[in-house]
Amino acid sequence: xxxxxxxxxxxxxxxxxxxxxxxxxxxxxxxxxxxxxxxxxxxxxxxxxxxxxxxxxxxxxxxxxxxxxxxxxxxxxxxxxxxxxxxxxxxxxxxxxxxxxxxxxxxxxxxxxxxxxxxxxxxxxxxxxxxxxxxxxxxxxxxxxxxxxxxxxxxxxxxxxxxxxxxxxxxxxxxxxxxxxxxxxxxxxxxxxxxxxxxxxxxxxxxxxxxxxxxxxxxxxxxxxxxxxxxxxxxxxxxxxxxxxxxxxxxxxxxxxxxxxxxxxxxxxxxxxxxxxxxxxxxxxxxxxxxxxxxxxxxxxxxxxxxxxxxxxxxxxxxxxxxxxxxxxxxxxxxxxxx
Amino acid sequence: xxxxxxxxxxxxxxxxxxxxxxxxxxxxxxxxxxxxxxxxxxxxxxxxxxxxxxxxxxxxxxxxxxxxxxxxxxxxxxxxxxxxxxxxxxxxxxxxxxxxxxxxxxxxxxxxxxxxxxxxxxxxxxxxxxxxxxxxxxxxxxxxxxxxxxxxxxxxxxxxxxxxxxxxxxxxxxxxxxxxxxxxxxxxxxxxxxxxxxxxxxxxxxxxxxxxxxxxxxxxxxxxxxxxxxxxxxxxxxxxxxxxxxxxxxxxxxxxxxxxxxxxxxxxxxxxxxxxxxxxxxxxxxxxxxxxxxxxxxxxxxxxxxxxxxxxxxxxxxxxxxxxxxxxxxxxxxxxxxx
Numbered sequence: 001x002x003x004x005x006x007x008x009x010x011x012x013x014x015x016x017x018x019x020x021x022x023x024x025x026x027x028x029x030x031x032x033x034x035x036x037x038x039x040x041x042x043x044x045x046x047x048x049x050x051x052x053x054x055x056x057x058x059x060x061x062x063x064x065x066x067x068x069x070x071x072x073x074x075x076x077x078x079x080x081x082x083x084x085x086x087x088x089x090x091x092x093x094x095x096x097x098x099x100x101x102x103x104x105x106x107x108x109x110x111x112x113x114x115x116x117x118x119x120x121x122x123x124x125x126x127x128x129x130x131x132x133x134x135x136x137x138x139x140x141x142x143x144x145x146x147x148x149x150x151x152x153x154x155x156x157x158x159x160x161x162x163x164x165x166x167x168x169x170x171x172x173x174x175x176x177x178x179x180x181x182x183x184x185x186x187x188x189x190x191x192x193x194x195x196x197x198x199x200x201x202x203x204x205x206x207x208x209x210x211x212x213x214x215x216x217x218x219x220x221x222x223x224x225x226x227x228x229x230x231x232x233x234x235x236x237x238x239x240x241x242x243x244x245x246x247x248x249x250x251x252x253x254x255x256x257x258x259x260x261x262x263x264x265x266x267x268x269x270x271x272x273x274x275x276x277x278x279x280x281x282x283x284x285x286x287x288x289x290x291x292x293x294x295x296x297x298x299x300x301x302x303x304x305x306x307x308x309x310x311x312x313x314x315x316x317x318x319x320x321x322x323x324x325x326x327x328x329x330x331x332x333x334x335x336x337x338x339x
Numbered sequence: 340x341x342x343x344x345x346x347x348x349x350x351x352x353x354x355x356x357x358x359x360x361x362x363x364x365x366x367x368x369x370x371x372x373x374x375x376x377x378x379x380x381x382x383x384x385x386x387x388x389x390x391x392x393x394x395x396x397x398x399x400x401x402x403x404x405x406x407x408x409x410x411x412x413x414x415x416x417x418x419x420x421x422x423x424x425x426x427x428x429x430x431x432x433x434x435x436x437x438x439x440x441x442x443x444x445x446x447x448x449x450x451x452x453x454x455x456x457x458x459x460x461x462x463x464x465x466x467x468x469x470x471x472x473x474x475x476x477x478x479x480x481x482x483x484x485x486x487x488x489x490x491x492x493x494x495x496x497x498x499x500x501x502x503x504x505x506x507x508x509x510x511x512x513x514x515x516x517x518x519x520x521x522x523x524x525x526x527x528x529x530x531x532x533x534x535x536x537x538x539x540x541x542x543x544x545x546x547x548x549x550x551x552x553x554x555x556x557x558x559x560x561x562x563x564x565x566x567x568x569x570x571x572x573x574x575x576x577x578x579x580x581x582x583x584x585x586x587x588x589x590x591x592x593x594x595x596x597x598x599x600x601x602x603x604x605x606x607x608x609x610x611x612x613x614x615x616x617x618x619x620x621x622x623x624x625x626x627x628x629x630x631x632x633x634x635x636x637x638x639x640x641x642x643x644x645x646x647x648x649x650x651x652x653x654x655x656x657x658x659x660x661x662x663x664x665x666x667x668x669x670x671x672x673x674x675x676x677x678x
Contacts (some may be wrong), residue, residue, distance in 0.1 A: 002419065002516060004469035008547055009443045011469040080341065081528060088654065089428045091448045095531055095652035099665040104348045104528035106669075107448040107652075109430045110448075119447060121460065124594030130350040131528075132341035134519050148656075179342060189420060189443035189470075194471055313438075315429035317487075321391055327436040330445075 004127075007221025009214070017126040017134075019334070021138045022290040023067035025060045027142070027168030029275075030287065033268045038291030039066045046143060046168070053144040054088055058267075059304075060170035060283075061086070061139045062096040063288075068135065069173040079103045080131035083118040086139050086282055087166075089148060093139050104131070112207075112236055113190070114138040115171060115286040116309025119189045122175045123332070132177050135218035139170035140281030149200070149316055162202040164238045164280035167267055171286025173294065176282040183299040187331045192313065194326040200319045204241020204264075204277055206252065207231040207310040208327040210327030211237060212248040215308060218331045219254075226259050231305040233293065234329070235285025236264030238278035263288035285309050297336030343466075346560025348553070349527040356465040356473075358673070361629040364399045366481065366507025368614075369626065372607045376493045377630030378508075379406045380665055385482060385507070393427055393484040399622075400436035400478045401424070401507035407474065407511040419470035424449065425478050425621055426505075428487060432478050443470070451546075451575055452512060452529070453477040454625040455648025455669040457525045461514045462671070471516050478509035479620030481594035486656055488539070501541040503577045503603055503619035510625025512633065521636040525672045527557040531652065533665040538563040539658045542651040543580020543603075549666030550576060550649045551587040557645060557670045558593075565598050570644040572626025572632065573668070575603030577617035580649075602627035624648050625674075635676030641660035646671045 004011045024039045041063055048059040061084070069076065085108035086093035097103045110117035118136030125131045143153055145166040151157040175184070193210040211234050218269035219225060226232060237245060242262040249256045263276035263285040289307060296302040309332075314325040363378045370381035380402055387398040400423070408415065424447035425432035425572040437444045456476035464470045482492055484505040496655035514523070532549040540626045548575050558564060565571060576584060581601040588595045602624040603617030626648060635641040648671075653664040 002465075003468040005419065005468065005470055046547075054656055054660065080344065085448055087429075089656060090426075090450065090652065090653045090654035092657045093650065095665050095667070096657070096662070099531040099533040099652075102530050105531050105667065106460065106528060109424055109446040109448040110350070113427065121445065124463050124469050126341075127340040128463055128469070129344065130463050130467070131344055189445060191441050192438040192444050196437040260378055311436035313429065313431065315427065315431045317393055317428060318431045318435070321393065326434050326446065328434070328446075 010123045010185045010186055010216045010221035013123055013127040013184055016183035016185050017123050017175040018179045018181045018183050019071035019173050019294060020176045020181045021068055022173040022294045023064050023071055024287040024290040025064045025169060026287050030167055030169050030267060033273060035267055035292050038295055039287060040223040053141055054092060057093040057139050057141040057144050058096040061093055061137060064170040069187055072174050076101050076103055078133055079135055080124055080133045082135040082137060083108055083121045084137040085114045087145055111311030111313050112280060112282050113311030113328050113330050114282045114311035115289060116307055116332050120189060120330050123184050123187055126175045126177050134175045135172055136287045137172040138282040140166050140283035142166045142168045145281060159276055160201040161276055162240055163276045164203060164264055164278050165275035166281035167279045167284035169283035169287040171290030173290055181192050182294055183335045184332055185335055186222055188221060188331040190213055190214040190329040191328045192328050194324050196324045197325050200314060203312040204238040205244055206280055206312050207237055208241045208244035208324035208325040210329040211245050211308055211310045214329035214331050229259060229304050229306050230302045231261055232256060232259050233261045233305055234308045234310055235288060236280045237262050237310055238264040240277050278283060296321045297334060300337045302336050305334050307334055348525045348556045349525055349560035350469040351525045352462055352466040354367060354466050355522035355529055356462050356514040357518045357520045357522050358512050358633060360407055360411035361512040361628040361633045362403050362410055363510045363626040363629040364403045364508060365626050369506055369508050369606060372612060374606055374631050377634055378626060392480055392648050393431060396427060396432040396480040396483050397435040400432055400476060402620035403509040407513055411513050413439050413615045414566045415442055417472055418474055419472045420464055421474040421476060422447055422460045422676050423476040424453045426484055450650030450652050451619060451621050452648035452667050452669050453621045454628060454648030455646055455671050458671045459528060459669050462523050462526055465514045465599050466518050473514045474511055476511040477621040477625045479505050479622035481505045481507045484620060498615055499540040501579055501616050504614035505620035505624035506606055506618045508622035510629030511627055521633055522674045523671055524674055525561055527553055527560060527670040529553040529668040531664050531665045531667050535663045537663050538639040539653060543577040544583055544664040545651050545664035546576055547580045547583035549668040550584050550647055553670050554647060565595055568598060568643050568645050569641045570600055571595060571598050572600045572644055573647045573649055575619045576601050576649055577603040579616050636673060639676045641675050646673055
């Protein structure tokens with residue numbers, strides 16, 4: 001058994017799930033950035049018409065799910081399963097999005113790795129024949145994250161140079177057993193890696209070792225080299241974390257060089273948007289994937305990418321108790337072009 | 340495709356995953372209750388030798404995982420994947436348990452439904468051949484939960500009659516593609532159900548409609564009747580929620596009667612332990628399953644059970660913002676006896 005397993009952490013998908021549709025919703029700052037033209041919906045209202053930032057986050061997921069259904073020409077009753085999670089305590093962004101929709105739901109928690117984690121889980125469900133038309137979805141919101149993880153915005157706390165800016169956005173992708181679109185051929189599940197970083201304002205450094213461990217595991221398990229990919233894209237290490245990842249790889253003689261991109265550095269233009277080390281949050285890799293990346297894979301502008309969702313598994317309590325920040329990274333190998 | 344799907348929410352497992360080993364760790368009050376003899380490890384120290392209740396919860400998961408490995412005669416490097424989650428913000432109980440173990444990890448959030456959710460996810464991974472030797476695990480801790488969801492214990496808040504007592508405990512189960520032990524033949528994934536209950540001290544009422552919806556879906560999707568099971572066991576509605584579930588079923592002409600049990604009412608003896616409406620928390624159904632229930636299935640004292648993990652998907656923030664409590668329930672059909 002485990003006939004689809006490869007190596008220690010990876011598995012292949014003999015019947016490759018097809019990403020037949022995707023949708024993204026983004027906030028004001030994101031809609032002023034370099035990927036603005038790739039989002040389906042944007043809003044200048046931080047509250048998305050709701051009474052609280054937490055409800056705004058729920059609303060973004062709702063908008064993303066509805067847009068996805070519209071693009072795929074499906075009704076909620078035709079969706080087999082939604083895998084989703086978010087950064088809010090007890091993942092209320094996800095559960096309040098799905099309440100009374102009648103759609104089966106399995107909740108995930110992988111911090112900012114959740115978009116990749118949901119694709120990994122959805123791939124197993126679709127390829128194994130356990131469900132079809134499976135949605136992978138997540139979100140984050142700058143204001144709800146700042147309030148929960150750091151300080152209330154009204155406090156006016158100073159941001160450190162290594163801090164990242166939580167993306168306000170939500171992305172959703174539909175995985176089907178058949179259809180036209182980019183296909184997932186294999187996945188690598190991450191291990192929780194902790195090198196002792198304790199600075200909650202330097203999450204790129206906390207996550208870079210996890211990202212490198214998973215990329216290395218994928219290359220080994222699948223007998224691949226960086227050259228097999230047009231792009232190895234992490235989400236989201238930010239500028240500093242990206243440099244640390246390149247250095248970790250270089251020490252092992254692996255040159256990621258021009259092939260490496262990071263959603264945190266793609267989503268904002270730091271020369272004019274002043275986001276310090278780049279974007280972060282579950283929504284960061286979600287809106288970059290469900291727009292720019294899947295769009296280019298669909299059009300054949302990218303042929304093969306390794307999408308590596310990275311998450312910092314801290315909580316305010318663990319930080320206050322002086323504990324380090326464990327990181328995790330899950331990798332999804334996505335093939336573009338016509339099929 | 341989706342050849343293993345049944346009906347709207349269920350799937351069957353043609354190669355039934357075998358639960359070859361399980362382990363449970365429990366706290367002081369649990370070790371004074373009716374299931375005391377079924378736990379592998381118990382402690383009279385609420386801190387489990389750690390400096391905080393959050394770290395105590397991590398320690399319980401570590402002890403449960405280590406005990407599971409010992410019973411299964413496996414090293415950590417032989418474990419293909421761990422699905423786990425807990426109630427702590429950002430699921431730090433789970434991520435800190437797994438850091439630097441080298442074991443691939445996918446984090447889940449399903450509130451108190453997490454034990455069932457992890458079995459559902461693990462079943463797909465094992466039956467689909469994506470991983471083997473997969474652990475499903477969760478935990479909860481009375482003191483860390485009270486502090487996070489309600490009041491600091493030192494505050495001495497009064498408990499309402501409908502309140503449940505969060506179990507201090509952790510349970511872990513090992514799913515393999517082959518071996519001897521109880522087998523999982525099918526699962527039903529729940530939908531997020533919300534009938535407008537807003538009382539965070541009455542979670543049984545908030546979860547009962549979700550439990551009924553999933554049990555009904557399992558019976559319909561799998562063409563089964565309550566009589567096909569020795570036990571339909573929810574975890575954890577408590578006394579009040581259990582009565583509400585029976586009433587909801589009765590109105591549809593379904594008599595669950597003597598077949599229905601609830602982990603929240605099994606784990607404590609309310610006549611002497613003063614836990615009001617019964618036990619709750621991810622650990623409640625985890626230690627009841629990974630002791631009493633799997634033990635009886637192994638010995639053939641139970642032939643077939645439907646294990647229904649129920650979760651209240653609230654957060655303190657959603658409650659403070661006046662929002663209702665959505666519920667979810669996932670069902671796992673487990674066959675006992677020799678195989």
